[in-house]
Amino acid sequence: MATSTSRAPDASSALVGSRLYTAVRAFVVLTLTYVIIAGLLGSIPQLSILEETARNLYFHVPMWFSLMGLTVVSAYHSLRFLQTGDLLRDVRAREAARVGMLFGIIGITTGMMWARFTWYEGTNKWWNFDPKQSMAAILLLIYGAYFVLRSGIDIAEKRGRIAAVYNLFAVVTMPFLLYVLPRQMDSLHPGAEGSPTFSQTDLAPAMRWIFYPAVLGFFGLAWWIYTQRVRVAWLEDDARDEPDL
Amino acid sequence: MNWIRGAWAVFRKDLRTELRSRYAVNVLLMFVLSALLLVLFAIGQESVSERVQSALLWIVILFSASIGLGRSFISEEETGTMLLLQLNTRASMVFAGKLLYTLLLVLGLNTVAVLVFLIVLGIPVRSPGLLAATLALGALGLSGATTLLAALIARAARSGPLLPVLLLPLLVPLLLSVVTATRKAILGAGWAAAETELLTLVGFAGATISAATLLFDYVWMD
Numbered sequence: 001m002a003t004s005t006s007r008a009p010d011a012s013s014a015l016v017g018s019r020l021y022t023a024v025r026a027f028v029v030l031t032l033t034y035v036i037i038a039g040l041l042g043s044i045p046q047l048s049i050l051e052e053t054a055r056n057l058y059f060h061v062p063m064w065f066s067l068m069g070l071t072v073v074s075a076y077h078s079l080r081f082l083q084t085g086d087l088l089r090d091v092r093a094r095e096a097a098r099v100g101m102l103f104g105i106i107g108i109t110t111g112m113m114w115a116r117f118t119w120y121e122g123t124n125k126w127w128n129f130d131p132k133q134s135m136a137a138i139l140l141l142i143y144g145a146y147f148v149l150r151s152g153i154d155i156a157e158k159r160g161r162i163a164a165v166y167n168l169f170a171v172v173t174m175p176f177l178l179y180v181l182p183r184q185m186d187s188l189h190p191g192a193e194g195s196p197t198f199s200q201t202d203l204a205p206a207m208r209w210i211f212y213p214a215v216l217g218f219f220g221l222a223w224w225i226y227t228q229r230v231r232v233a234w235l236e237d238d239a240r241d242e243p244d245l
Numbered sequence: 246m247n248w249i250r251g252a253w254a255v256f257r258k259d260l261r262t263e264l265r266s267r268y269a270v271n272v273l274l275m276f277v278l279s280a281l282l283l284v285l286f287a288i289g290q291e292s293v294s295e296r297v298q299s300a301l302l303w304i305v306i307l308f309s310a311s312i313g314l315g316r317s318f319i320s321e322e323e324t325g326t327m328l329l330l331q332l333n334t335r336a337s338m339v340f341a342g343k344l345l346y347t348l349l350l351v352l353g354l355n356t357v358a359v360l361v362f363l364i365v366l367g368i369p370v371r372s373p374g375l376l377a378a379t380l381a382l383g384a385l386g387l388s389g390a391t392t393l394l395a396a397l398i399a400r401a402a403r404s405g406p407l408l409p410v411l412l413l414p415l416l417v418p419l420l421l422s423v424v425t426a427t428r429k430a431i432l433g434a435g436w437a438a439a440e441t442e443l444l445t446l447v448g449f450a451g452a453t454i455s456a457a458t459l460l461f462d463y464v465w466m467d
Binding site for chain 2 (some may be wrong): 164166181
């Protein structure tokens with residue numbers, strides 16, 4: 001206990017500035033409340049096939065943006081861990097990957113429901129091997145393997161190093177999964193067949209006022225959950241007799 | 246020149262110890278043969294499309310590799326030769342030597358698997374050159390990823406069947422490209438038609454081998 005009493009009692013708040021945290025929390029609460037109300041009740045262009053399901057855009061797409069953001073955060077902290085050996089970096093990489101998985105699972109679920117009632121309407125199919133859908137599933141498998149690898153190693157420093165190497169190696173193969181291969185195959189997703197992703201013309205002007213706040217709001221939510229999980233991990237570690245961090 | 250000689254020495258050491266016991270080669274051979282025969286018996290007399298043929302062939306190859314190739318670093322740890330290698334060679338030499346050795350094994354594995362598969366199913370290959378190029382590029386990408394991950398799992402306390410879990414999701418880009426290229430080779434589509442797949446394979450092998458070379462240092466040192 002000697003080590004933990006020697007630290008300042010609120011040392012965990014040094015992980016995230018409390019003012020920044022309060023500001024982001026207020027932003028997330030306000031923005032997501034607005035997005036949920038305006039997203040479900042606001043008017044949208046009525047397009048055939050899409051119809052009311054277009055509202056899913058506000059929820060499905062930000063999930064993937066947040067997953068990509070968290071993937072980058074996780075890889076960045078893995079790289080920094082290899083450079084510095086600071087175990088807090090490893091905790092950050094782990095928690096970013098975990099929150100990323102959560103967003104990925106929600107993204108894939110919202111995507112499946114959306115596809116079920118638009119692209120595959122009348123076929124009763126939930127899964128039809130759309131390239132982006134399949135690649136997203138593979139991405140989740142890679143993160144699953146990352147956590148399996150972590151659970152196979154007991155020494156914290158070694159676990160961090162080995163997991164960081166796997167994480168960075170996986171990031172190298174991700175461009176193939178997400179950008180190279182989906183463009184070689186037929187897809188119903190916007191951005192297939194060589195065109196750049198999501199273009200400006202895909203989005204009606206009225207929807208932008210909800211879509212852009214939704215993206216920012218879910219980014220904020222991802223950051224919020226991620227920083228809280230890092231703090232919890234820090235506190236749990238600090239409560240042990242011999243903290244690693 | 247010292248670096249090349251060191252890497253070559255690691256490769257020769259691996260090859261020589263392997264030729265003494267022939268354990269890894271035999272495991273790999275028996276696994277690929279039994280898996281292929283199981284697949285062939287399960288298909289029976291049914292005629293399957295070229296797409297399914299190449300998919301089955303590559304799934305057998307990838308599973309055999311992921312199960313048979315995990316030993317190269319675990320055996321160093323078991324026999325206690327890890328420390329000697331760490332003292333006498335640089336990390337990149339060990340990686341290059343092991344990569345070369347794995348590549349040799351994978352090339353052998355691919356050749357055996359393809360020959361058995363083509364002969365038993367009686368498939369005529371219309372573009373043999375394209376098929377050979379696909380096998381070689383596939384082997385290159387496969388051995389780069391396998392060598393790094395084999396070093397990783399040698400460090401894990403509970404290694405068990407960890408390699409397939411780590412390796413297979415990473416190899417999906419490789420699998421998709423080699424399956425399409427193999428199908429085109431069987432159909433005789435020619436080099437120009439398979440350009441995209443071959444370029445993707447070159448890119449994949451280049452990206453994984455460069456990343457593995459950079460990352461290997463962190464796995465190797467204690």
